[in-house]
Amino acid sequence: MKRPVFFKLSMSYLLLxxxxxxxxxxxxxxxFHAHSIETSTRDLHRIGLALSHQIRPLMENGQPEELNALISAVSRDVQARITVIHGLGKVLADSDNTAASMENHRRRPEVLAALTGSMGQSIRYSTTLGRDMLYVALPLETTGGITAVLRLSIPLEDIQILLGAMRTDLLVLASIIILxxxxxxLLFSHAVSRPIRRLSRASRRLAEGDFKERVWxxxxxxxQELAESFNNMAERLEGSFAELASSKEELEGIVSSMAEALLALDEKGRVRLANSSAERLFGTGKVLGRYYWEIVRSPQLNNLIERASRQQATDTVDIDDKVYLCSVTPVSSGKARVVLMHDITEMKRLEKIKRDLVVNVSHELRTPLTAIKGFTETLLEKRSDGSAEYLEIIKNHTDRLINIINDLMELSGLESGEVRLDAEDVSLRGLIEETLALFGPALKAKNLAAKIEGPQQDVIIRGDAYRLEQLLTNLIDNAVKYTEQGGITVSFGSSQNIAVVKVADTGIGIPREHLGRIFERFYAVDKSRSRKLGGTGLGLSIVKHVVTLHKGTISVTSRPYGGTTFTITLPLAAGSPHREATG
Incomplete structure (x- = not known):
């Protein structure tokens, strides 16, 4: 049960x-009790000292009647009991009782103290009178020393009555003070708790969403400092929530207007956010709160989402005869993922149409070009001096068109994804030697040197020998075409279960601004030079696709007139000695 601050403060002060x-x-x-006892003791002592001077002569002269009369008279005057006790404990005279009827007082504590020469005091119950008494005893000295004790006593009832009256007065005074x-x-607790209650009410309203609440x-x-801090906090919260609401509206607007389907999944795979494109795509009614595999059943999407547990994953996914480019990105917390799906069905359809068109056109062009080439070669054999030059030009251009068509058909097959590798163990040294031997005449014609660098122990890779030869042929062909002096070096080696092949030349090089685009098809750094040398603009694109098919990488470094180096990495074969050596 809650207890308000007012109650706690009031009860604390009341208890205090x-x-x-x-x-x-x-x-x-x-x-007061101790003071009363002390005062009564002093009074009895003073009376006893005065009375002892009168008693001493009567005792020395043996006058018991006069002694009894004296202490009885003094007892009535001072309202105290007076007793004269012999040194051996016998009561010689008593103001309230007959001496002969009283017991021996030798063992009384006040009497024992007086017999030693000092004042004796005792508070105890009197068996003779049947009540508590205050006793004060004084020694009586005669010519023979301390021979008797003069004892005075008063009942404690008088002190108790006085203490009772005083207790009543003090209780009344204490009650007034307490009230x-x-x-x-109460006034102080109210003054302290009132602003706290105001702050409490304001805090509740703030928690309920009323960010305009202030406490002054x-x-x-x-x-007051707390109230000012509360107002500052409320002002900041109001601004933050306004900014957050604006950002949320903008985000909702952006998300809802996206053509791509967007899903936000929690760590368990439940949909926490979905835009209208996603709802239209899946068409399964309510989307939020459901598991994504209940909405769309696609093993490809499941695998892609599982792969994206720590880093972004992107791939194409087929759903209901449509193709989507799907990207799954984990959020920074690592407990949620964002799925973005872009419909590329039409794009894929157009790509297929384009590929089919290229293949069909290439097939249609190959036959007449082959015929043109054949007739041109026949005419060249029977040429006259005036037409030979023109026929040679026709032949060269026909060869270039045939090469372009062959490369286009090759590239279309690679891009279609329908090409399958005929994988086998391939010796890198043997592959490089065979490929480089094809360019012997071209190298000799340009007076270029060619060398192979690599370890004595051969490096074995797993791949398609035909495709790998095609890769090296294109790279060495480019190196020969664009190198006028110096030579070409093909090196190979291995590192961390990866085979590394480098094709380096000392040619004209490639400017930095062109390096990012040289693997695009039909891209040429110097188009006029490329046409002059008979290039198709498709060689490096084919190289890129062959490397990708082998799950490898390719990179290039170059500088103008400083040569170019292509670096290819390919996985080693399982039985390669270099793979065993590197673990």
Missing amino acids: VLVVAGLMLMFMLRS FSLLIA LRTGDEI
Whole structure:
């Protein structure tokens, strides 16, 4: 059960006042009691000293009647019991009782103390009178020393009655003080708790979404500082939530207007966000809160989402006769993923149409070009001096067109994804030697040197020998075409289960701004030079696709007139000695 601050403060102050008042009352009563005993003791001692001078002669002269009369008279005057006790304990005279009827007082503590020459004091119960008494005993000295004891006593009832009256007065005074303190405590608790209650109410309204709530206090203390801090916090929250709401509206607008389907999945695969494109795509009614595999059943998408647990994964996914480019990105927390699906069905259809067109056109062009080439070669054999030059030009251009058509058909097959590798173990040294031997005449014609660099122990890779030869042929062909002096170096080696092949030349090089595009088809750094040398503009594109088919990589470094180096990495064969050596 909640207890308000007002109640806690009030009860704390009340408890404090009660404890202090109780301690003060107890201390005062104890002090007054001790003071009363001390005062009564001093009074009895003073009376005893005065009376002892009158008693001493009567005892020395043996006058018991006069002694009894004296102490009885003094007892009535001072309202105290007076007893004269012999040194051996016998009662010689008593103001309230007959001496002969009283027992021996030798063992009384106050008597024992007086017989030693000092004042004796004792508070105890009197068996003779049947009540508590305060006893004060004084020694009586005669010519023979301390021969008797003069004892005076009063009942403690008188002191108790006085203490009772005082206790009543003190209780009344304490009650007044407690009531007054309680009133002050209530006023103080109210003054302290009121601004706290205001802050509490304001906090509740703020938690409910009322960010315009403010608390203005003028207490001049820490509570005012707390209220000012609350107002600053509320102002910042209002601004933050306004900015957040604006950002949310913008994000919702962007997400809803996206043509791509977008899903946000939590760590368990439940859909937490979906735009209208995603709802139209899946068409399964309610999307939010459901598992993604309930909405769309696609093993490809499942595998892609599982792969994207730590890093982005992108691939094409077939769903209901449509093709989607799907990208799955984990959020920074790692507990959610964002799925973006772009419909590329039409793009794929157009690509297929284009590929089919290229293949069909290439087939249609190959036959007449072959015929043109054949007739041109026949005419060249029977040429006359005036037409030979023109026939040679026709033949060269026909050869170039045939090469372009062959490369186009090759590239279309590679891009279609229908090409399958005839994988086998391939010796890199043997492959390089065979390929480089094909360019012997061209190298000799340009007076270029060619060399092979690699380890003595051969490097074995797993791949399609025909495609790998095609790869090296294109790279070496380019190197020969664009190198006028120096030579070509083909090096190979292995590193961390990867085979590395480098084709380096000392040719004219490639400017930096062109390096990013040289693997695009029909891209040429110098188009006029490329046409002059008979290039098709498709060789490096074919190289790129062959490397990708072998799950390898290709990179290029070059500088103008400083030569060019192509670096290819390919996986080693399982039984390669270099693979065993590198673990």
